[in-house]
Amino acid sequence: MKIRWLGHAGFILEGSKNVVIDPFITGNPLSPLKPEDVKTDLVVVTHGHGDHMGDAVDIALRNDCPVVCIHELSRFLSKKGVEAVGMNIGGTARLKDVAITMVFALHSADVEEDDAIISTGIACGVIVEMDGVKVYHAGDTDVFSDMAIIGEIHEPDVMLLPIGDWYTMGVKGAVKALELVKPKYAIPMHYNTFPVIKVNPENFRKAVEERDLDTEVIILSPGEHFEL
Numbered sequence: 001m002k003i004r005w006l007g008h009a010g011f012i013l014e015g016s017k018n019v020v021i022d023p024f025i026t027g028n029p030l031s032p033l034k035p036e037d038v039k040t041d042l043v044v045v046t047h048g049h050g051d052h053m054g055d056a057v058d059i060a061l062r063n064d065c066p067v068v069c070i071h072e073l074s075r076f077l078s079k080k081g082v083e084a085v086g087m088n089i090g091g092t093a094r095l096k097d098v099a100i101t102m103v104f105a106l107h108s109a110d111v112e113e114d115d116a117i118i119s120t121g122i123a124c125g126v127i128v129e130m131d132g133v134k135v136y137h138a139g140d141t142d143v144f145s146d147m148a149i150i151g152e153i154h155e156p157d158v159m160l161l162p163i164g165d166w167y168t169m170g171v172k173g174a175v176k177a178l179e180l181v182k183p184k185y186a187i188p189m190h191y192n193t194f195p196v197i198k199v200n201p202e203n204f205r206k207a208v209e210e211r212d213l214d215t216e217v218i219i220l221s222p223g224e225h226f227e228l
Contacts, residue, residue, distance in 0.1 A: 001133045003158060007031045007222035008193045009052055009140070011160060014225070015131040017041040017096050021160075022137070024054030030193055032223030035059055041096050045069040046139035047109035047123035048076070051193070057082050068093055068100050072121030076111060089124060101127040103150050105141035107168070127154045133228050135160065136183065140190065143173040143180070151181035157228065159183040159215075162190030163204050164197030171204045178208060178215045187218045187226060 002014040006023065007030025013019040018040040025031045025038070028051070035055040043060050045053050045067060053073075057080045060067045066083040067074070074086030087093050092101040107123035125139040127150075136156035150156075159181055162168035168190055169177065178186055186208070191199040205217040218226045 001131050001135075002225040002227045003135065003160075003187065004225040005187065005189065005220040005222055006033060009046070009137075009160075009162065009190050010054070011137065011189075012038070012040065013128060013130060013135060015133070017098055017130060019044060019098055019128055019130065020059060021126065021128070022046055022052040022054065022139075023056055023059050024051045026055050027051075028054070028193060030222045036062065039063065041065055042098060042100075043067040044100060044126055044128065044137075045073065046105065046126060046137065047107065048073050048111035048118075048120040049109065049140070050112065052140065053111070066095065068095070068126075070102065070109075070121040070124055072119065073109075073111070076118065076120050089122075097130070099127075099129040101129070101154065103127060103136075103154075104144070104146060105139040106144050107140040107142075125150075127156060133157050136181065138162065138177070140168045142169045143177045145180070147177050147180040151183070156181065156183045158185045158187065158226075160187050160189050163188040163201065164191035164193075164199050166196045171199065171207055174204060175207045175211060175213075178213055179211065182213075183215055185218055185226070185228075186215050187220060
């Protein structure tokens with residue numbers, strides 16, 4: 001599997017299938033792609049905020065593929081003409097030889113549209129299992145103690161986790177999250193997109209090394225990939 005970072009919280013998992021997670025491309029100053037460049041079999045959205053749902057509708061319609069998300073958000077997206085697959089915390093959806101398990105995240109999640117706030121369920125993280133590899137995209141979240149349970153049950157190979165602070169946990173919280181989950185690899189996300197989440201990811205790597213964790217930090221530039 002190749003894990004390609006699109007900047008912010010957007011990733012493409014490339015293997016026997018392509019899975020796009022949180023495709024915030026339009027309006028993302030770090031994105032190396034345009035929505036029409038994305039070729040995928042599935043779209044996964046962790047929550048309804050614009051910097052995560054992003055171009056999900058456009059990409060799903062262009063690729064004639066479903067969007068997997070929490071139930072309430074799926075009801076909202078289905079009205080946009082998208083094949084939306086709704087699920088909830090603790091459940092696993094199996095589509096196109098890909099298993100997607102929804103796990104808890106600690107964050108808000110409503111959609112803003114036409115100057116209105118629309119309730120679309122809660123924020124989540126996801127465990128994506130494909131080709132024998134498990135990737136834990138934590139979504140927007142603070143660290144929470146039940147991450148230890150997520151790690152124990154799912155044993156992810158890779159954790160994609162925010163470090164940018166302000167809207168999510170920062171470096172200190174992210175290091176604690178790795179202590180709880182114990183993945184083999186960690187890829188930081190949700191930083192440097194905007195001034196308020198400006199962070200040097202090398203500080204994250206250094207903090208992990210100082211704690212002597214059995215997790216290797218992989219720092220990507222937008223467009224780069226890590227291959228397992």
